[in-house]
Amino acid sequence: MAPSSFPRRRTSDPLHQAIRDQISTSSTKTKSSTLSISPTFILLLFLTIWCTSTLLSSSFHICISSPKLDLYCISGGLSHPPLPPNTSNPITLNHIDDNISKFIVMNNSTEETERGNAYKIVRERLNIIRSWASDGPTAGKSCDGRRIFVYDLPPKFNRDLLSQCNNLLPWTNLCNYFVNEGKGERISNLGPSFYRTHQYSLELIFHSRILKHPCRVLEPNNAKLFYVPFYGGLDILRWHFSNVSVETKDMLGLELVQWLEAQNSWTKNGGRDHMFVLGKISWDFRRREGDSWGSNFLMMDEMKAPYKFLIERQPWEVRDVGIPHPTHFHPKGDSDVVEWQNKIGWSGRKNLVTFAGAARPEQVESIRSLLIENCVANSDDCRFLNCSSGACSTPDKLIMSFTDSEFCLQPPGDSPTRKSVFDSLISGCIPVLFDPFTAYYQYPWHLPEDHRKYSVFIDKEEVRHGKVDVVERLKSVGYEERKEMRRFIVYELMPGLVYGDSSSEFVRFRDAFGVVMDNMMDLVTKGVR
Incomplete structure (x- = not known):
């Protein structure tokens, strides 16, 4: 691993x-x-x-x-x-x-x-x-007052980083994950809309979608909203395991801000009408004094005004907005969504509980080992996929395991959020959460405030102190309650959690990209500051 x-x-x-x-x-x-x-x-x-x-x-x-x-x-x-x-x-x-x-x-x-x-x-x-969320889809609305400008940044801020795909991580060549506009290689046995998508591909996926937005304009003077396609996640990813100075880690972000400050469209409103999408967690861009991990990109004064969209937000920052991790499902339109809903909506589920993960013995507060012990001890009802042995390396097997399960355990890992939460949701598997920062305090535009509609919460302190048998707790959830939660996940929640193909067209549904852009376009139109 x-x-x-x-x-x-x-x-x-x-x-x-x-x-x-x-x-x-x-x-x-x-x-x-x-x-x-x-x-x-x-x-x-x-x-x-x-x-x-x-x-x-x-x-x-x-x-x-x-x-x-x-x-x-x-x-x-x-x-x-x-x-x-x-x-x-x-x-x-x-x-x-x-x-x-x-x-x-x-x-x-x-x-x-x-x-x-x-x-x-x-x-x-x-x-x-x-x-700030919009009242509904903006498809069909006039682009008057809602036009978007996408900066054509110097290639060192995005395209050049892609060319380093084989060196971004010391143990993984990411080049095959970045093909197909960041979706990765196709997974044919799951269907034509499934891809081997990496958790750090969000910047590429979002960029490819916004370039084809119907309200995109080519002149900044005609725009209300400005998108900066900086692949900041890939920038900092390449330094995570390299012995370089903090000045090196901060360099590209500083150069980007200097470049933006030379643009009239930035200085006009101090960046308040600008948006960034960063494919890593907020922590990686908020290095604190005395630390060496990450960059200081989001700690810069110039970055306080823009809207920042991340797979994990800083809970105190109101302009940090959490958006879903990219999953393996990238539908091209309504029919792909309906076909997948029909497949997972009422399918029989062989397993009550599945936990796909690995222990974190170096983290003294992690409850993962306790969950593994509980799952193994209840093997008739709980299936454990040991990711440390490679059991989670094949996305199709992982997704099929989730589609066969009623509940999927989702404890925090290296950070509170998990891509696996969204993989389970798009599979119709009810996520079992142990920390509110894993989802409840992260995704205000994509997950409802009432988390009981789509998840089960068990406090991690109860697990840590042996006050609860997790599998037994889940067995007590009635069939009708499970059925209603899965109906809500599959038919109401799931379409808004996936990122459609760059050529996708939705009429009946809004995907995760559509939710973000509808809300942002309404936001700048209303002039909220």
């Missing part, structure tokens, strides 16, 4: 951790002594108060702690996010400030309160993005 594409879990904010450690030490000393207070303790108390004051007045971090999720931090001093239409009151962070104060002076049980307040902010910002 290829090595992990992401670094080990980072530690929490040093100042925040130092304050917690100091309080813990002081508390222990107080309990083991008399009521006398030493000068050292008084000094430390004043230092704690001073640090707290500084933390609240200038810079602080609240982080969601999960496997490699402590990078998901919100910092003091952030400007308010853009408001949805007809919103007069900005979201305030006062209750977050108050919660930090409580956390510093109380014991560790307050961490759950902090986490709850952090989740609340995430949901509020997600709802802002959700409020």
Whole structure:
């Protein structure tokens, strides 16, 4: 199996951790002594108060702690996010400030309160993005006020990166994955619309689609929306496992911004009417000070204004919009979608549960090993595909396993999201999620707010502490409930999760690309900022 594409879990904010450690030490000393207070303790108390004051007045971090999720931090001093239409009151962070104060002076049980307040902010910002969604398909609408300009960037920002397809990863030649406009090689035994699509192909797929958009114009002065076809995911992918400096990793992104700043169409609105599609997770473009992983592309001031579409968004960033990972299904039109729906909608499913994945022994917080043990112990009801032994390397076998299963386990891997979530959804297999950041806080335009319609949630902490038998929990889900969830997934959800062929034409359905473009065109037409 290829090595992990992401670094080990980072530690929490040093100042925040130092304050917690100091309080813990002081508390222990107080309990083991008399009521006398030493000068050292008084000094430390004043230092704690001073640090707290500084933390609240200038810079602080609240982080969601999960496997490699402590990078998901919100910092003091952030400007308010853009408001949805007809919103007069900005979201305030006062209750977050108050919660930090409580956390510093109380014991560790307050961490759950902090986490709850952090989740609340995430949901509020997600709802802002959700409020930007269009009322429906824009097919057939006039392109007046809705025209799109696609930059013809110098080839070093996209095409030249494709020419390095055999060297982007040390263990995989990606060239065969990038044929057919990024869809990859055909998988004939699944049907004419299935391809061996790589999880990092989104930039190519989206670019090929938008070049054929009916509202595309060739003059920037005629456009309302601007698409920048920068293959930033491929750019940073080539440096992940190379011993190069952070300056090298940042170079191409910096050159792109400098190129854009020389364009009148960029400077006119400061990039606020521009959009990027990046085929990796937000973390890879938000390198924090002192780290070496990834680039600083999305940390640049110039990149705060544009809309960024990624397979995994930064939960605190309102202009980071999560869109589906590319799957293996790329229909050419409505008939391809209907044919696949008929095939998987009411087909008999031999397995109750399937887990396709591998253990993460290097991740102490990962629940994958526990899920594997549970699955193996219930082999009559659960099928385990060991990806570390190559069982997941053939997409057709993986998809067929999902189409044969009622439920598909989807724990976090190297990051919260998984391409496998969307592979299971397009197969009609109900995803079982263990972390809300895997899907619920990621895809506001493509997945409904009510996650009970399409998934089962089991808290990973219940699994970690042995409070739940996952297979037994899933066996308790009634037949009619499963049937309704699968109906919703197959007939209402699935068409909007796939990226159609570049020549595709949809009338009855909107694919994932159509959802993004309809929403963005409505957004710039309304002038939401």
